[in-house]
Amino acid sequence: MTLDSLSAKVNYFYCELLYVQKQYKREKTMEKVIKGHVWKYGDDINTDVIFPGKYTYTVNDPVEMGEKALEDLDADFVGKVKPGDVIIAGKNFGCGSSREQAAVCIRVKGIGAVIASSFSRIYFRNGVNVGLPLITSCEVQNAFEHGDEIEIDFEKGEIRGKNGVFTFPPFNDFFFGIIKAGGLIPYTRKRLGI
Amino acid sequence: MPKTFSEKILAKYSGKSEVVPGEIVEVTPDVAMSHDNTAAISKTFAKIGVDKLFDPDIHVIVLDHCVPAANATFAQNHKDIREFVKKQGIKNFYDINNGICHQVLAENGHCLPGSVMTGSDSHTTTYGAFGAFAAGVTRSETAVIMATGKIWFRVPETMRIQLTGQFNSGVYVKDLALAIMGKIRADGALYRAVEFDGSAAHKFSVSERLTLCNMAVEMGAKAGYVPPDETIYDFLKGIAKREYEPVFSDEGCEYIETLDMNLGELEPMIACPHTVDNVKPVSEVSGENVEQVFVGSCSNARLDDLAILAHVLRNRKIDSDTRLIVIPASSRVMIDAMRLGYIDTVLSAGGTIATPGCGPCMGNHMGVPASGEKTLSTSNRNFKGRMGNPESEVFLASPHTAAVTAVTGKISDPGEIPVDWEMINEELSNAVLSPVITR
Numbered sequence: 305m306t307l308d309s310l311s312a313k314v315n316y317f318y319c320e321l322l323y324v325q326k327q328y329k330r331e332k333t334m335e336k337v338i339k340g341h342v343w344k345y346g347d348d349i350n351t352d353v354i355f356p357g358k359y360t361y362t363v364n365d366p367v368e369m370g371e372k373a374l375e376d377l378d379a380d381f382v383g384k385v386k387p388g389d390v391i392i393a394g395k396n397f398g399c400g401s402s403r404e405q406a407a408v409c410i411r412v413k414g415i416g417a418v419i420a421s422s423f424s425r426i427y428f429r430n431g432v433n434v435g436l437p438l439i440t441s442c443e444v445q446n447a448f449e450h451g452d453e454i455e456i457d458f459e460k461g462e463i464r465g466k467n468g469v470f471t472f473p474p475f476n477d478f479f480f481g482i483i484k485a486g487g488l489i490p491y492t493r494k495r496l497g498i
Numbered sequence: 499m500p501k502t503f504s505e506k507i508l509a510k511y512s513g514k515s516e517v518v519p520g521e522i523v524e525v526t527p528d529v530a531m532s533h534d535n536t537a538a539i540s541k542t543f544a545k546i547g548v549d550k551l552f553d554p555d556i557h558v559i560v561l562d563h564c565v566p567a568a569n570a571t572f573a574q575n576h577k578d579i580r581e582f583v584k585k586q587g588i589k590n591f592y593d594i595n596n597g598i599c600h601q602v603l604a605e606n607g608h609c610l611p612g613s614v615m616t617g618s619d620s621h622t623t624t625y626g627a628f629g630a631f632a633a634g635v636t637r638s639e640t641a642v643i644m645a646t647g648k649i650w651f652r653v654p655e656t657m658r659i660q661l662t663g664q665f666n667s668g669v670y671v672k673d674l675a676l677a678i679m680g681k682i683r684a685d686g687a688l689y690r691a692v693e694f695d696g697s698a699a700h701k702f703s704v705s706e707r708l709t710l711c712n713m714a715v716e717m718g719a720k721a722g723y724v725p726p727d728e729t730i731y732d733f734l735k736g737i738a739k740r741e742y743e744p745v746f747s748d749e750g751c752e753y754i755e756t757l758d759m760n761l762g763e764l765e766p767m768i769a770c771p772h773t774v775d776n777v778k779p780v781s782e783v784s785g786e787n788v789e790q791v792f793v794g795s796c797s798n799a800r801l802d803d804l805a806i807l808a809h810v811l812r813n814r815k816i817d818s819d820t821r822l823i824v825i826p827a828s829s830r831v832m833i834d835a836m837r838l839g840y841i842d843t844v845l846s847a848g849g850t851i852a853t854p855g856c857g858p859c860m861g862n863h864m865g866v867p868a869s870g871e872k873t874l875s876t877s878n879r880n881f882k883g884r885m886g887n888p889e890s891e892v893f894l895a896s897p898h899t900a901a902v903t904a905v906t907g908k909i910s911d912p913g914e915i916p917v918d919w920e921m922i923n924e925e926l927s928n929a930v931l932s933p934v935i936t937r
């Protein structure tokens with residue numbers, strides 16, 4: 305075995321270890337309540353403005369993906385978003401391409417949940433699979449402005465803000481199992497007993 | 499109880515006697531397609547910690563999103579995929595010399611009636627043209643199919659779009675798809691399977707069905723479906739990769755919504771920037787200058803599309819201030835187009851031809867527009883930044899509208915330069931590799 309291939313192997317196992325550790329931590333610390341500010345957008349927010357197609361094969365690192373989040377929609381987002389912030393949008397959020405980066409990029413920037421009156425189906429799958437909570441609600445759009453404070457209690461199924469408390473039905477057990485596991489990959493590992 | 503196509507097929511594949519809309523089922527697909535994103539998928543697969551694929555024969559991999567590679571990053575992706583394919587013994591691998599994944603799967607007999615197909619690509623709905631249940635999934639999900647062979651689906655409600663009548667001259671399936679989108683909007687079929695039926699649907703060629711089911715995802719659909727018939731069975735003779743058994747909706751099954759469309763009432767349509775459902779009749783925006791026309795993509799770059807283009811361009815030149823980029827959907831389509839003289843016509847008229855593949859559709863290379871420029875495209879998406887520049891605008895229309903627009907340099911009604919359908923059909927009947935396209 306050459307030194308190069310040995311070092312590649314060591315590096316690979318190190319990355320694996322970090323990955324497993326990260327998933328473990330995320331599962332342990334999955335927050336029941338998140339608190340932050342609202343980023344408010346309209347209907348039909350598509351994946352090309354969430355994560356531009358031109359980066360889909362050149363940006364492979366999740367942290368770098370985060371730096372491209374909403375690039376063609378809101379230039380302020382990347383610099384100002386804080387962990388626990390929430391996106392509130394109208395209908396058909398995430399329509400367009402199947403690109404997973406469109407869910408990953410806002411997740412790594414700390415977005416704790418997306419609330420929309422409906423989600424595009426592949427985006428919904430991506431959200432579940434990367435452990436990003438997606439809440440379908442038609443009530444909150446008028447109750448929050450851009451920048452308002454917001455609190456979401458996932459256990460109680462409550463969205464709280466200056467205009468009151470709004471409830472949402474609990475997640476389907478199947479989806480919540482995946483989200484709680486930290487996403488589809490850790491969920492699959494668990495299922496396979498790895 | 500009578501059931502829809504989707505309910506029947508998902509019950510069959512999940513081993514249940516029956517399923518209802520909203521239910522979550524787990525199935526093993528017959529085909530799991532992935533393309534250039536297989537590089538990322540293979541890395542996710544490695545993270546799962548399984549060494550060997552559950553079944554290498556499920557996977558069909560096509561390099562098409564940036565072919566040939568535009569830079570070292572794309573080249574490395576392709577290299578990683580080739581190594582993965584070899585290591586895992588994946589037989590169904592199509593390298594950069596084939597064309598757009600959806601066209602390649604169709605041409606090579608991977609899409610079969612009554613099968614369940616997934617793809618890490620939103621336009622996987624295209625395969626519904628063959629009567630398959632075909633839905634786009636995510637990258638991670640294909641990695642999980644690689645490891646376990648399993649994927650979850652929510653059983654969809656089904657919407658039926660009943661097609662009757664006959665197109666007027668200059669109106670095509672693309673116009674029909676745009677008209678439906680304008681009517682029901684980009685979320686009109688969200689989470690639903692869309693069944694295109696009626697006397698007109700069964701007159702459509704394979705190519706036209708592919709365009710229709712391709713556009714179904716732009717309506718939000720999980721799957722598009724045209725009930726298979728002789729047109730499909732004939733096409734599949736000698737090329738079907740597996741045996742197949744068609745599945746049809748039962749008489750009297752429950753549709754969540756039914757929509758009637760009379761083809762004879764339609765006119766040429768165009769989707770204006772920056773959403774696919776910002777649809778208007780071409781006549782409302784005609785006269786607007788465009789700097790670029792793109793005839794390509796998994797929506798409209800097959801032989802019939804190139805035939806229309808060539809017939810418009812024959813003995814003409816494109817506008818001197820407009821560029822025309824033509825990318826055939828596959829190498830097979832390109833060979834036929836060469837034999838029939840279409841490529842010659844495009845080049846002689848001042849157009850350019852690029853390697854079969856996705857091209858500039860999602861802004862990777864080969865025709866990214868400059869800021870302030872307008873492109874008229876035969877593709878399926880015009881979102882801001884889609885073609886690689888958020889400061890440009892994209893209009894979507896049929897190949898006929900695109901061809902006439904290339905000649906005039908302004909968005910133009912296809913009626914300005916009509917084509918002779920009888921002559922086109924005669925030419926298409928002589929195509930060697932591609933199937934005959936009827937009308």
